Each structure stands twice: as structure tokens, then as C-alpha cells.
Amino acid sequence: MLRFLVRRFLGAVVILFLLSIVTFLMFFGMPRDPALLMCGKTCNPQSLANIHHVLGLDKSVPEQYWIFLHNLVTGSDQFAQGPCPAPCFGYSYHTNEQVWGTLMDRLPTTVSLTLGGAVCFLIVGLGTGLLAAWRRGTLIDKAATAGAMVLSSMQIYFLGPLALAILVYQTHWFDKPAYNDFTADPFTWFTGLILPWVVLSTIFAAQYTRMARSSMIEQLQEEHVRTARAKGMSRQYVFFRYAWRGSLIPIVTIFGIDLGALLGGAIITEYTFSLPGLGQLAVQSVFFSDLPLLLGVMLFSASMILLFNIIVDACYAFIDPRVRLA
Amino acid sequence: MTTLTKEAGVPSPAGAGPLLSVRDLHVSFKTEDGIVRAVDGLSFDLMRGRTLGIVGESGSGKSVTNLTVLGLHNPMFTTVEGEILLDGQELTTARESEMEKLRGNKMAMIFQDPLTALSPYYTVGRQIAEPYMKHNGASKRAAWDRTVEMLGKVGIPHPKERAKDYPHQFSGGMRQRAMIAMALVCDPDLLIADEPTTALDVTVQAQILDLLKDLQQEFGTGIVFITHDLGVIADMADDIMVMYAGSAVERGTVDEVLRSPQHPYTWGLLNSMPRIDSALDTPLSPIPGTPPSLLNPPSGCRFHPRCTFQDRVSGSGRCASERPLLAPDRASACHLTAEQKRTIFIDEIKPRLGQG
Numbered sequence: 001m002l003r004f005l006v007r008r009f010l011g012a013v014v015i016l017f018l019l020s021i022v023t024f025l026m027f028f029g030m031p032r033d034p035a036l037l038m039c040g041k042t043c044n045p046q047s048l049a050n051i052h053h054v055l056g057l058d059k060s061v062p063e064q065y066w067i068f069l070h071n072l073v074t075g076s077d078q079f080a081q082g083p084c085p086a087p088c089f090g091y092s093y094h095t096n097e098q099v100w101g102t103l104m105d106r107l108p109t110t111v112s113l114t115l116g117g118a119v120c121f122l123i124v125g126l127g128t129g130l131l132a133a134w135r136r137g138t139l140i141d142k143a144a145t146a147g148a149m150v151l152s153s154m155q156i157y158f159l160g161p162l163a164l165a166i167l168v169y170q171t172h173w174f175d176k177p178a179y180n181d182f183t184a185d186p187f188t189w190f191t192g193l194i195l196p197w198v199v200l201s202t203i204f205a206a207q208y209t210r211m212a213r214s215s216m217i218e219q220l221q222e223e224h225v226r227t228a229r230a231k232g233m234s235r236q237y238v239f240f241r242y243a244w245r246g247s248l249i250p251i252v253t254i255f256g257i258d259l260g261a262l263l264g265g266a267i268i269t270e271y272t273f274s275l276p277g278l279g280q281l282a283v284q285s286v287f288f289s290d291l292p293l294l295l296g297v298m299l300f301s302a303s304m305i306l307l308f309n310i311i312v313d314a315c316y317a318f319i320d321p322r323v324r325l326a
Numbered sequence: 327m328t329t330l331t332k333e334a335g336v337p338s339p340a341g342a343g344p345l346l347s348v349r350d351l352h353v354s355f356k357t358e359d360g361i362v363r364a365v366d367g368l369s370f371d372l373m374r375g376r377t378l379g380i381v382g383e384s385g386s387g388k389s390v391t392n393l394t395v396l397g398l399h400n401p402m403f404t405t406v407e408g409e410i411l412l413d414g415q416e417l418t419t420a421r422e423s424e425m426e427k428l429r430g431n432k433m434a435m436i437f438q439d440p441l442t443a444l445s446p447y448y449t450v451g452r453q454i455a456e457p458y459m460k461h462n463g464a465s466k467r468a469a470w471d472r473t474v475e476m477l478g479k480v481g482i483p484h485p486k487e488r489a490k491d492y493p494h495q496f497s498g499g500m501r502q503r504a505m506i507a508m509a510l511v512c513d514p515d516l517l518i519a520d521e522p523t524t525a526l527d528v529t530v531q532a533q534i535l536d537l538l539k540d541l542q543q544e545f546g547t548g549i550v551f552i553t554h555d556l557g558v559i560a561d562m563a564d565d566i567m568v569m570y571a572g573s574a575v576e577r578g579t580v581d582e583v584l585r586s587p588q589h590p591y592t593w594g595l596l597n598s599m600p601r602i603d604s605a606l607d608t609p610l611s612p613i614p615g616t617p618p619s620l621l622n623p624p625s626g627c628r629f630h631p632r633c634t635f636q637d638r639v640s641g642s643g644r645c646a647s648e649r650p651l652l653a654p655d656r657a658s659a660c661h662l663t664a665e666q667k668r669t670i671f672i673d674e675i676k677p678r679l680g681q682g
Contacts, residue, residue: 137402224445227437229398231457231508232430235422245447321492322446 001317008313012306016299021065023298027291028061034093034289054080055093068295089299090292094284099296102281109179110277113200113269114262116193118255120201121208126251128205129212134239136217144209151206160199160272167195177273196273200266204258208251215250219243248319253312260308264301343414344371345548346395346516351408353387353394362620364390366572368408369652374515375542377549379563379580381556381595383617387572388552392518394418395550396435397425412516430457433516434509439525440501444493451477451489454508461512476507480537499530503537510541517542518550523558535561556599560584568592571618571628576658588658588667590635593675611678627661638666 035051036043052058056067068090070076075086081096089099132144167174174195180188219225220243228238265279278297285293316323353365365387372378380388393399395410397417410417412433417425437443444453454476455469464472470489477485480503493501502522509517519538523531535558542549551562559566559580566583568576568591576589587593594613615632618624624631630645639645639661652659660667 223437223439223442226398227435227443227505227508228445228453228456230396230429230435230437231453232426232428232460233456234426242445242447245445320447322494 001314005310005314008310012303012310015306016302019302020068020295020299023295024061024065024068027289027294030289032289033057034291037288038093089296092285092293093290094288094293099292102293103278103296103300106276106278106281108181109275110263110265110270110279112179112182112189112193113196113266113275113277114259116197117200117204117262117266117269118259120197121204122255124201125205125208126212129209130216130244132209132213133216133220141213145213148206148209148213151202152210154203154206156199156203156268157272159202160196160269163195163199164273177275179275179277196269196275199272200269208254211251211254212247215247216243219246222246245319249316252315252319256308256312256315257305260305261301263304263308265297344411345374345413346372346550347409347411348391348395349409349411351391351394351410352406353390353399354405356403356405357621360621363623364572364620365394366623368569368573370567370574370577372516372548372550374548375546376564377542377551377562379559379566380550380552380569381554381559381566382569383554385617385620386569387620388569389520391569392435392520392550392552395518396429396433397422427461430509430514431461431512432514433518434512434514435518435520436502436505436509436522438521440498440505441493441525443505444501446493449490449492450496450504453493454489454504454511457508458511472511473507476511477504479541480504480507480510481533482507498526499533502526502530502534506534506537506541510545510547513545515548516550517547518552520552521554522551524553524555531558538562556584556595568595571623572620573628574652574659575629577652578656582656586668586671587675588664588671589629589660590633590662591629592658593671594632596679597675627659635662635670638662638670 035048035055035057038051039048049058056064059067071084071086071088071090073086075084075088076090077083079091081091081098084090084098084100087100089103091098092102095102128144128148132141135141164177168176175188175191177195178192180192182189216239220239222243225238225242228242229235233241263278265277265282267279267282269275270277270279271283278300281293282297282301284290285297348368348370351365351368352363355362355364368387368391370378380391382388390399394404394406395412395417397420399406406418408418412428415428417428420428444450451470451473454473455466458464458469458472459466462469474485474489477489482488482500482503488496488500493504496504502525506522522538523534526534538549539562541547549562551559553559553562563580565579566577567574568583568589570591576583576587576592583592584596587596591613594611598610598612600610613632614634618628618631624646626644626646626648627633627636627650630636633645636645640663641661644661648661650659650661658667662670
């Protein structure tokens with residue numbers, strides 16, 4: 001297991017390294033000069049060159065990349081804005097704030113949104129899916145399947161504004177979504193996020209319902225499930241001990257991917273509800289051609305996805321003993 | 327169903343009743359294409375400590391019959407009519423909770439492919455111990471001791487250690503032994519073995535058959551042995567029932583059915599079996615045609631479209647219009663007269679089989 005983890009983490013580092021190169025190349029491949037955005041109305045070649053020099057953009061691309069890597073690993077005190085300890089992505093072109101600090105500021109919002117949403121959609125989605133599989137072919141099953149079909153074809157940018165318009169602005173049943181620090185006041189933290197959670201989890205829950213239902217039905221037709229029934233084990237026992245165990249594999253796989261992607265920034269959800277999370281930061285970094293921020297967000301999101309991929313693979317070993325030896 | 331398809335019950339000998347008694351069983355499935363009559367008027371008896379071999383092609387209703395005995399059919403799509411009596415207790419109308427108490431306890435089943443029939447997620451020991459705990463209320467410890475004992479009995483070396491292994495760590499033969507241990511852990515009266523050796527090597531096959539015979543002697547279990555391998559059945563069974571398209575076409579003791587078969591379908595089965603002692607130039611002769619669709623089975627005798635002897639039946643078209651009955655005991659469901667059956671077998675079939 002330890003060897004497996006070490007191997008996977010090394011692999012992830014290689015992927016992040018390649019990703020940073022690609023991001024760099026794409027950024028400089030774009031016909032866009034971040035210095036122009038900062039130069040303002042009184043721009044002349046002199047001040048533009050000056051900005052280029054301050055940002056380090058006058059150096060060659062490989063040299064800039066080398067400096068980026070160097071700063072990331074060892075930190076740097078070469079920045080005019082102040083010292084930048086490792087992991088140093090530099091200072092944002094746009095806000096002049098330290099990128100790593102900004103990421104860490106935004107992280108609690110995204111984590112709160114993601115984890116709260118995940119708890120909702122796992123409970124509702126899997127619960128409905130299991131119920132549908134248990135009552136396969138009945139009205140409950142048909143209603144669940146149809147409902148999941150409709151909801152999973154919805155989009156957040158449709159459901160989100162709709163929920164806002166009705167539940168917040170018309171009826172005032174919910175607070176206007178906002179992020180409040182959990183440690184300061186758990187209650188406003190909860191009330192501020194409840195609507196985003198509900199909207200986010202509605203669409204995910206529908207997908208998990210469909211997945212749980214179909215994989216349970218598939219598992220229930222396995223021969224070993226029939227054997228367990230032939231031994232006299234009850235329907236409940238076989239359902240939860242035998243079929244559910246096998247269904248976990250596809251569910252954990254998808255859940256790992258979803259969670260990793262959401263932690264890297266639930267872009268549309270955060271934008272819809274104006275939540276200052278990582279997803280908003282990603283959009284902002286592209287919008288302002290903010291290279292340090294862009295690299296920071298990209299690598300952070302990718303790390304999340306890679307991390308959860310490794311966690312999922314490690315989970316397989318717990319779920320399926322056949323994986324343990326391989 | 328009309329009375330035509332009804333078979334007379336096999337009279338049980340005075341005294342001890344049969345362990346398992348199936349009477350005029352009809353099993354049909356609702357499918358999108360229509361109703362499939364998988365079992366169509368089947369009756370048989372099994373006595374304690376005896377082995378009944380059920381032979382037939384794929385789709386002849388062998389497995390469905392036995393899944394129905396255990397009540398493992400899906401009640402939503404399946405209609406079951408007739409009687410299944412286990413030790414005098416009616417199973418077709420029994421409640422699910424009743425069936426759960428019988429399954430794995432009084433009747434158990436061994437499946438064809440032990441790799442897929444054992445759960446990959448739990449240790450072999452746990453899977454064997456489960457029914458023992460459930461049916462006997464045994465403690466974990468007692469169940470585990472019993473599991474190790476059973477694994478030893480079915481010939482698994484170092485049972486104490488192997489019980490902690492997962493099925494994928496067992497070889498094919500070992501898995502089937504574990505499967506047998508699992509089926510016999512509660513000392514069932516009835517054991518249904520659904521092609522237990524089909525997925526195994528020939529050498530392992532013989533070991534498993536020997537094991538089953540030994541265990542049967544020890545426990546006095548009645549065995550229903552399903553197979554399409556006549557060689558295996560000759561070795562295992564006391565009685566044989568040949569099934570075709572959902573009903574029995576011939577029954578008798580092993581000697582009767584294999585040495586003097588009476589039904590054209592049984593002749594076909596024997597003819598299509600390779601023999602090690604036959605002349606090298608004797609071609610195998612498969613039964614012409616394919617098994618009938620059970621969605622709309624042939625009229626009259628189910629076998630008549632594939633039968634090469636139907637023109638010898640007196641009364642034209644009788645095979646296509648009238649379904650032959652299967653008499654009790656030693657019998658075959660065919661319109662040929664007893665005399666015809668005897669002479670055709672001796673003159674035309676036997677020489678080809680190379681039986682002395």
C-alpha cells in the first residue's frame with residue numbers, strides 16, 4: 001500500500017509539472033499582454049516596458065518558467081510587494097495580493113460549499129437510488145427514475161437563478177446566499193449556504209440516484225447474490241451486505257471525481273450565488289490575464305483532482321479484496 | 327392447462343414418503359415477447375439418500391425447476407402452478423419468511439460456476455459461517471469452528487488458514503469444494519447440484535463427484551443432480567429424468583435409461599455423445615434441428631419437429647396433434663409402442679452406440 005501511494009504521488013507530481021508547462025505555453029501563446037491591462041490610459045512604450053520589467057515579462061519564457069519553479073519550491077523575497085514564502089506563486093497582477101494567501105482565503109468557501117453539497121447529494125441521491133432498486137418496477141421506482149431523469153438534465157445556471165428569484169427575492173424563505181465564517185457563527189454559515197447546497201445537490205443527487213439504482217440492480221443479478229439468497233439470507237441482508245458492497249465501486253469512483261472537481265472550484269455555482277470561492281478566482285484570473293493567479297488556481301484544482309483520484313484508488317483496496325494483491 | 331398434459335403421480339412406496347415431491351409443476355415467465363413456459367407439467371419424486379439425475383439440453387427447464395423449488399424465481403415475472411412438497415410441506419404457497427428458514431438449512435444448492443457464485447468481497451469462511459449462524463443461532467465462534475470442520479471435510483488442506491482466504495485465492499476445484507461445504511454446513515436433507523462440475527477440469531470433476539458421493543453416504547442427503555453430461559450422470563445418479571422443452575420425456579433408473587432407453591430424444595442424446603471405445607470412423611450424430619422456442623412450443627409432442635421416428639407412429643399426424651403422456655415409474659413420453667421402442671433401440675440405435 002505504501003509503495004502504491006508513493007508511486008501515485010510521484011506520478012501526480014509529474015502530471016502537475018507537465019500541466020504547469022502547458023499553462024505557461026498557452027498563456028504566452030495568447031495574443032494578450034497583461035501589462036496593457038495594468039498600463040491604463042496614460043500608457044506609453046516607456047511605461048509599458050517598465051511594467052514588463054517589474055513583472056519579469058521581459059525575460060525569455062524558459063527563464064520565466066525557471067524562476068516560477070524556483071520560487072514555488074524555495075520561496076522568494078525578490079518581489080516588490082514583500083516576501084513570498086514557499087509555495088510561492090508570486091503576487092497577483094490584478095490585486096497585488098500573494099496568490100497562495102488568496103487561494104487559502106478562498107478555500108474555506110469552496111470547501112464549505114462542496115462538502116455541504118456532497119453530504120446532501122450523497123444522502124438524498126443514494127437513498128433514493130437504493131429505494132428505487134429495492135422497489136424495482138413499482139410506482140416508487142418509476143417516479144424516482146423519471147424525477148432523476150428530469151433533474152439530471154437541469155443546469156445550475158437555470159435552477160440557481162430560479163431558486164434565487166422564488167425562494168429569496170419573492171418569498172424571502174431563504175437568506176441571500178453568502179459565505180460567513182463557520183468558526184465565527186455556525187448558524188449564519190449554515191443559513192448562508194443552504195440554498196447553494198440545495199441547488200448544487202439537486203443535480204448531483206439525480207445523477208447519484210440513477211447510478212445507485214442501476215448498479216444495485218446489476219449487482220442484484222450477480223450469481224453470488226443469488227447464492228446468498230440460496231443460503232437463506234434475508235432480502236435486506238443480501239441487499240445491503242452483498243449487492244451494496246459491489247455497487248460501492250462505481251459510486252466511489254464517480255464521487256471521487258466529482259469531489260475533486262468541485263473542490264477545485266464549483267465555477268458555475270459560485271458565480272450564480274456570488275460566493276467568493278476558488279471557481280470565481282479561476283474566472284477572474286483568466287479575465288485579467290493574471291498569470292500567477294492562473295497558475296495557482298490551475299495547479300491547486302489539478303492537485304485536488306489528482307489527490308481524490310489517489311484516494312479513490314486506495315478505497316478500491318478496502319472495498320474489493322481482489323485489488324489488494326495487485 | 328388441459329388434462330392432456332397432466333401426468334399421473336408416481337405412487338410412493340408405503341411407509342416413508344418422498345423427500346421431495348414435485349407434482350404437475352408449471353413455471354412461466356412474462357417477457358416482452360410473450361409468456362415463456364419454461365416448465366410445463368413436470369412431476370417427479372426424490373427419496374432420502376437417493377440421487378436423481380436430471381438431463382437435458384440448455385433451456386429444457388432443468389435449472390428453472392430447481393430454482394423454483396428453492397423459491398429463488400422472481401415473483402414479479404414468474405407464475406408457478408402445481409405442487410412442490412418438501413417432506414410434506416408445500417413450498418409453492420409458503421411465505422417468504424418460511425422459505426428463508428428452509429433455504430440453506432433443509433435444502434441447499436450448489437451452482438455451476440463457483441467463481442461467480444461466491445462473493446468476491448467476503449472470506450470463504452465468513453460465507454460458509456453465515457447460514458450456520460442464521461439457521462442454528464450459533465455464535466460467531468461456534469460457526470467458525472463448524473466452518474473449519476466443514477472445510478476439512480470437503481478436503482481443503484489447512485482449513486483453519488484457508489477459511490480466512492477470499493474466493494479468488496482458491497483454485498477452481500477448491501472453490502467448488504468450499505461451495506459444497508457452504509451448502510452442507512447446516513446438514514440439509516435436500517441438495518440441488520446445478521451442473522456442479524461443468525466449469526471444472528476433468529480430473530477435478532472426478533474428485534468433486536467422489537466427494538459428493540462420500541458426503542451423501544455420511545449425511546444421507548437426497549441429491550438432485552442437474553447436468554447435460556451423461557457420463558457424469560451414469561457415475562452419480564440412482565435415477566434419471568430426461569427433460570425436453572420444459573417437461574420430462576423419460577424416466578427410470580440409471581441402468582434402465584442408459585442401457586435400454588425408450589425415447590427418441592434420449593437415443594439422440596446417447597448418439598451425440600463421443601465414446602472412447604467406439605470405432606474411430608463412427609461419426610457423432612447430433613440431434614437434427616434446434617431446441618424449440620418456449621414462447622410458442624410445437625404442438626403435440628414437443629420433440630416431433632426434430633424426431634426421425636415420427637413416421638413410424640401409427641395414426642398419421644398423431645405426433646403433431648396429441649401430446650404423449652409420461653406414465654409413472656419407468657416410462658417414456660412417446661407415441662411409439664413399447665414393442666417398437668424395444669426393436670428400434672436394439673436394431674438401429676444400440677449398434678451405433680457400441681454397447682455389447
